[in-house]
Amino acid sequence: MTATDIEDIPGVGPATADRLREAGYITVESIATAAPVDLSEAAEIGESTAKKIIKAAREIADIGGFKTGTDVLARRQEILKLSTFVPEVDELLGGGIETQAITEFYGEFGSGKSQIVHQLAVNCQLPREVGGLGGSCLYIDTENTFRPERIEQMVAGLEFEKPVPEGYEIPSVEDFLANIHVARAHSSDHQMLLIDSARDLSNELKDSDMPVKLVIVDSLTGLFRAEYAGRGTLAGRQQKLNRHLHDLFKLVDDLNAVAVVTNQVMSNPGVFFGDPTKPIGGNIVGHSATFRLYLRKSKAGKRIARLVDSPNLPEGEATFMVETAGIKSC
Missing domain, CATH: 1.10.150.20 (5' to 3' exonuclease, C-terminal subdomain)
Structure with missing residues (x-):
């Protein structure tokens, strides 16, 4: 059907x-x-x-019933991995960023969140043989962070560790930009409606050469945080955020695509020892995101990615650099 x-x-x-x-x-x-x-x-x-x-x-x-563990395993074998092209980060994530899941990157301003999603918007369009997904990207921009100039720099800086398929040539910058579909969200309600628009567009592109394989929300909580200020509005905000994440997961699960969200942080004044930084969104985002990575700045321009939560991978850290040519190994 x-x-x-x-x-x-x-x-x-x-x-x-x-x-x-x-x-x-x-x-x-x-x-x-x-x-x-x-x-x-x-x-x-x-x-x-x-x-x-x-x-x-x-x-x-034929949905809604129980499935055996064998059926679930068969579905798991359809999962693809999107490479960051930083071997240390890919290893931290068990080979790359999984499809059929939501991966969250959170950290302070300048920690590299938007840089990573720009890089992934490029990488997802590359062939699977080199770590891409051979598909297009939907980019929901809530903070006016998308920069086509950055895409141009990252395309120019592409380097492959794996053998490139015979006869493959890197497309032009114009082709890369044409396969990144950007929507600017102006309110939290608009942001939620854009998931419906994303489903419409993904159905249009389903049988094309570049089906949707990556959905980015940068950032997830910015508009919700601005519109729902104060403890009295917390329950309403969390309910809407929960629905938004549920719709996002359903979309990428149906498409066998990657969902990547960035998240803002706040400082917990009750923490006297260790890092007081914690992500916005509380337990709703914590339970909805399959993989959570905390990004922070380090010395000499390095960034550290820490895998904070995962259903099947151990906690760990990896370092990377944000260069003009894109996200690179240190």
Whole structure:
């Protein structure tokens, strides 16, 4: 079943299908995993009808049931790894940044967060044989950090450790920039809506030569932090942030793509010994991000990446440099 066959779901007529598409429900899978109340509002139908449509979609999409460990292992074997082109950082991450997961980079201003995501926006377009994913990038920019000039410098500075496929030539800077789709978010609600737009665009590019393989949110919490000030608004902020991360994970899980988010930090005044820096977002971001890396500055222009949390990798550190040519080994 293709992404445009939602009319084949029992109970979904042409008018309902149009309303669902306008609300971002353009695949059977997206309907199958929707909440009845959300689908009811989007399609302007009763909640009981929405439940029946969701049940029918689940039967068609064959999701929602239990799977054996063997099935999960088979799904895990589809995971790809995106290289940072810094061997020490790749080793820290078990070979690179995983698809079907959210990887968070957090740290103070100037620690290298936006530099890394610019580098990944370039690397993801390269062939898998050299550590890329052979796909395009969606970049949700909340702090006006995307710089095409930086992409140009990083393309010029590309160096490969692995053999390049025979006949492969590095595309032009214009080609690299054409495969980075940037959206500027102006509010937290707009930021959340852009995930729906990302799904639409990824479906358009699904059968192209450059399907979406990387989704970047730089930064994840900036707009939420600015709009929800004070303890009284914390619960609302965390609820929206949780929904946003859930939608992001669902998107990259469906696409077998990489999700990378950057995060701001704050200083914990209650810490008297050790590093008082902690990421914004609390437990919601902590539990939603599959891999968390803390970036900090070191001597002589070096940066240190510390793997703080991972479901299957040990904690550790790796150093890298931010140079004009991109992210490089020390």
